[in-house]
Amino acid sequence: MRILVVDDEVVMTRALRRGLGAEGFAVDVAHDGRTGLDLARDGAYDAIVLDIMLPGLSGYDVLQTLRAEEVWTPVLLLSAKDGDHDVADGLDVGADDYLTKPFAFVVLVARLRALLRRGAVPRPVVLTVGDVALDPASHVVTLRGEPVATTAREFALLEYLLRRPGQVVGKVELRDHVWDGDGEDLNVVEVYVGYLRRKLGRDVVATVRGAGYRVDG
Template identity: 45%
Template sequence: MRILVIEDEKKTAAFLAKGLREAGFAVDLARDGETGLEQARATKFDLLIVDIMLPHKDGWEVVAELRGDGVRTPILFLTARDSVRDRVKGLELGADDYLVKPFAFSELLARVRSVLRRAPQRQAERLRIDDLEIDMRRHKATRSGTPLNLTPKEFLLLAHLVRSAGEVVSRAEIAEQVWDIGFKTDTNVVDVVVRRLRAKVDDPFKTKLIHTIRGVGYILIARENRIT
């Protein structure tokens, strides 16, 4: 899932991005209201985390314009403005939650997950191909009923391969679109993670799902391709 954080304070933005990525989310950053508004209009995000006191265009304006445009992406205000009046205003503008700074990251993460659970899902919550099953909500995967102990990077990669079953996924796509990191041709980080993923998903089982297309990338091939 992809989250847009609209936050002008660099340390706070970096802290949020690091924590959310470690929790398995892809994160985009915007440092002012105008840029954030443009990104929110141009890209389909699963959640927006919005500060109120922003340069160029404040958070109130950003949310009001998005809701006025009919954008229904869930929104969580994260701000130092702590009055009841401000909280009420934020929720009445169309935000789904409101958290006051300073905050505990564990609480923010719980609220993020709560908002996402309540939101209409754009994608299937459960993916299934052959004997492989992925629970997107709980971040769990099983094969033939056996739990797979996956890291956040491995889980996101496996889910992407399943959604793209039968199609070749390039190394650059994995790095940039799945993990939200820059792709560098002189590193083998993608291959290392794929190798670890295969050790968990394929090695203990007779049928291999993940295949290498030499010089291009990877493809998940299965007898049955059913997403439920």
Template identity: 50%
Template sequence: MRILVVEDEPKMRDLLRRALTEEGYAVDTAADGPQAIALTDVAAFDAMVLDVMLPGLDGFEVCAAIRRRGTWVPVLMLTAKDAVADRVRGLDGGADDYLTKPFSLEELFARLRVLIRRGPFDRPAVLAAGDLRLDPATRTVRRGAEEIPLTGKEYGLLEALMRRPGTVLTRAMLVEHCWDLGTSPGSNVVDAHIKALRAKIDRPYETQAVETVRGAGYRIRPDGGRAATRTP
């Protein structure tokens, strides 16, 4: 999943970027309000971590501005202010949740997982395709009772596919959700990671959960691939 972090303080911005990247998210950052608004115009994010105290446009104004433009990315606002009036202003301005500094990274991660599940399409707590299950809260993937260890990018690709079972996702769409803006959608990076993912979730189980749609992209079979190996 792809996160936009909007924070003007360099150390905090870098801390959040590194922590979220280690959790497996693709992370882009902005140091001020106008830059954040511009990024939401050119990229789709699954959630935004938005600091209130920004130079120029503050977080309240940024949130209100992107809502007026029809951008409904879930927004988690960060602030040193914990007054009721400030929380009300943020929520009324279109924010989805509010976290007061200082905060624990574990709570930040948990709140983001909740917000991502509230996105514009169905986001169940545990994703399933046949006996293939992915739990975003614990970041675990299983075939039946067997846990399958994945790298961060493999996990990100599988999550993107499993959130839209049966839907074809182009390579560009997968790059947009799983890599930052510096990655070229025309590269073969997606194909290489899909091959590695199949080697873990399909080949050992003689299934074909991840299908190639020639000339279009990839999709996950809603049945988890079991039907692909059945014989009459």
């Protein structure tokens, strides 16, 4: 398995190269964001270890560019910031995992192996269908590039459907996940689908009679 490590701490990257090599990984190293981005674009890597604070381009910039270009290589973000919002920001921009410095080498290896087991699965940061786009990080929905105001329930319903493009999702599943199965009548799903259609267009969410709803990505 080939791993790309992008970090400007030279001593640490040397140690990681030796340690990961001893674990059977082939390791390439970059010490700035631009070089890391070029390698990640052109190299056939099974996973990327990416620091956030980098010269040239930040780890966030590298990651967002890769995901925008549909490069789905699993990414483990490294950062000295360990706040809940820092972790959430990293995952929202497209990371697959987040590890704070300082870290135990055995934990890094274990998390890399977990990423490798999952493999490179498309995980777009912004979910789109036709002219509609939903950004989970900024909590913004747009129609042909213009923001559309949505309630929290409308947003959650649309996000759940957009994460399952082409799949028929039943009313019970939608109620249980969007309304947390808290005793809401199933008709509430139909009502909120109607709200979304009025705001985004009737063709955004298709009704599959007797089965549920579907969006086609």
